[in-house]
Amino acid sequence: MPRNFKITIAYDGTDFCGWQVQPSHASIQGTLADAIERITTRRLLPQGSGRTDAGVHALAQVASFALESVIPAENLQVALNHILPASIRINAVEEVQADFHARHSAVAKTYEYRIFRQSICPPFLARYAYHHPFPLDEEAMMRASEFVIGEHDFSSFAAVDPERGKEEQETENVRTIYSSEWRLDGDLLAYRIRGNGFLHHMVRNLVGTFLLVGKGSLRSDSIPTILAARRRSEAGPTAPASGLFLVSVEY
Amino acid sequence: MPRNFKITIAYDGTDFCGWQVQPSHASIQGTLADAIERITTRRLLPQGSGRTDAGVHALAQVASFALESVIPAENLQVALNHILPASIRINAVEEVQADFHARHSAVAKTYEYRIFRQSICPPFLARYAYHHPFPLDEEAMMRASEFVIGEHDFSSFAAVDPERGKEEQETENVRTIYSSEWRLDGDLLAYRIRGNGFLHHMVRNLVGTFLLVGKGSLRSDSIPTILAARRRSEAGPTAPASGLFLVSVEY
Numbered sequence: 001m002p003r004n005f006k007i008t009i010a011y012d013g014t015d016f017c018g019w020q021v022q023p024s025h026a027s028i029q030g031t032l033a034d035a036i037e038r039i040t041t042r043r044l045l046p047q048g049s050g051r052t053d054a055g056v057h058a059l060a061q062v063a064s065f066a067l068e069s070v071i072p073a074e075n076l077q078v079a080l081n082h083i084l085p086a087s088i089r090i091n092a093v094e095e096v097q098a099d100f101h102a103r104h105s106a107v108a109k110t111y112e113y114r115i116f117r118q119s120i121c122p123p124f125l126a127r128y129a130y131h132h133p134f135p136l137d138e139e140a141m142m143r144a145s146e147f148v149i150g151e152h153d154f155s156s157f158a159a160v161d162p163e164r165g166k167e168e169q170e171t172e173n174v175r176t177i178y179s180s181e182w183r184l185d186g187d188l189l190a191y192r193i194r195g196n197g198f199l200h201h202m203v204r205n206l207v208g209t210f211l212l213v214g215k216g217s218l219r220s221d222s223i224p225t226i227l228a229a230r231r232r233s234e235a236g237p238t239a240p241a242s243g244l245f246l247v248s249v250e251y
Numbered sequence: 252m253p254r255n256f257k258i259t260i261a262y263d264g265t266d267f268c269g270w271q272v273q274p275s276h277a278s279i280q281g282t283l284a285d286a287i288e289r290i291t292t293r294r295l296l297p298q299g300s301g302r303t304d305a306g307v308h309a310l311a312q313v314a315s316f317a318l319e320s321v322i323p324a325e326n327l328q329v330a331l332n333h334i335l336p337a338s339i340r341i342n343a344v345e346e347v348q349a350d351f352h353a354r355h356s357a358v359a360k361t362y363e364y365r366i367f368r369q370s371i372c373p374p375f376l377a378r379y380a381y382h383h384p385f386p387l388d389e390e391a392m393m394r395a396s397e398f399v400i401g402e403h404d405f406s407s408f409a410a411v412d413p414e415r416g417k418e419e420q421e422t423e424n425v426r427t428i429y430s431s432e433w434r435l436d437g438d439l440l441a442y443r444i445r446g447n448g449f450l451h452h453m454v455r456n457l458v459g460t461f462l463l464v465g466k467g468s469l470r471s472d473s474i475p476t477i478l479a480a481r482r483r484s485e486a487g488p489t490a491p492a493s494g495l496f497l498v499s500v501e502y
Contacts (some may be wrong), residue, residue: 010374010375011374012374014373054438057375058372081324086372086374086377086382087374088374089371089372089373089374089378090371091371120332120340120341120342121337121340122261122340123261123262123263123308123337123338123339123340124261124263124308124379126263126337126338127337127375128375131337153485216359
């Protein structure tokens with residue numbers, strides 16, 4: 001009987017092509033698969049709670065995989081951290097019920113987007129924030145962010161996903177957002193959003209739209225209209241990947 | 252008449268071969284020279300307060316150069332930060348007296364070495380610390396660090412410098428250390444040293460030796476004997492570059 005494992009992973013996404021394995025590019029998923037294979041001689045692909053794009057970071061991504069092995073969970077964690085590059089850390093390994101699946105079992109996720117506000121961004125923060133030193137109406141952004149709380153069709157904030165059919169994209173873009181909030185934290189302006197699921201690029205598209213509000217190009221109360229339009233072209237641009245962190249996944 | 256400029260630079264040294272320009276490797280000095288040339292069309296080599304090695308960081312390295320240009324200092328700073336990679340930031344540009352030289356005019360420097368002590372190092376810190384999660388007698392390290400305060404011949408802590416003759420190396424390794432101190436700062440154990448000058452690898456060799464004291468392989472009061480020996484082989488190994496920061500240069 002294979003055992004089912006749940007691993008919790010932090011990573012600096014800067015030097016990776018994203019979560020998903022790709023030929024001839026270093027991905028988080030592929031790098032994990034290589035490390036698991038070196039330890040156990042088994043080739044498998046850990047299933048993430050969801051993909052993160054190139055340059056996006058994770059404080060606690062979750063992945064699961066079935067493994068025919070007697071290795072204790074703690075030894076697997078130590079061995080993985082020994083083999084993996086320092087840019088990927090396994091913060092927990094647990095043996096879980098056979099029906100646990102990192103993506104299917106997830107009930108909520110939290111993301112954070114970090115914007116550095118001072119005129120010069122320290123080199124030690126540049127990989128982990130979006131540098132935007134220009135004036136922003138932060139209160140308008142805070143007001144705008146409240147409009148996405150609740151159940152909405154987020155088509156206007158979703159990248160077109162080539163893996164999903166047109167019909168699926170038009171019918172399955174409803175998500176529930178439990179909290180959506182900007183806060184000032186020293187030189188960082190941070191946006192935190194928690195919801196039952198997120199479409200591709202959804203957080204970065206929301207942030208790009210809130211930035212338009214902050215710059216005064218869009219009114220904060222235009223968010224409901226953008227949501228209702230269900231058209232990507234109604235919303236703002238996709239904010240850069242470097243500012244985005246997957247904070248946690250709930251089960 | 253060329254004008255003389257002093258620039259203050261922060262950098263993440265991870266992806267550079269060090270301060271000094273090298274053929275076919277990205278150096279801080281060479282990257283700065285390229286940026287200055289793009290702005291002013293003049294090819295010159297900024298003179299640093301001293302070299303930093305590959306992987307060593309700077310919070311406030313200082314460099315100087317003479318430039319025949321009418322560009323205001325502030326515009327030069329903005330233009331440099333626009334062109335330079337985010338891993339190098341110019342925090343100040345000042346026009347200074349013709350006799351100012353970043354290396355010759357320096358009267359004191361401060362370095363800090365950062366050791367991350369928890370068992371798992373977050374990927375966002377891995378580039379900016381040395382990960383050492385094993386037990387250390389921190390009080391013994393603190394006692395050991397006090398023995399280097401004052402004027403000493405630091406030959407035992409100096410890498411052999413191929414650019415200096417044997418005679419020079421044997422006679423000119425005396426430096427004065429004004430302060431030398433370990434402190435605990437959350438999960439970081441940090442060593443800060445201020446002196447009138449530093450030999451090649453000196454801070455990392457001191458840290459490597461203090462780590463031997465922390466591990467119990469060396470007594471803290473053996474530092475005077477190591478100094479007196481004036482032989483590199485008497486001291487500990489060179490600590491990894493990632494933990495080292497040039498904090499400031501005084502003039």
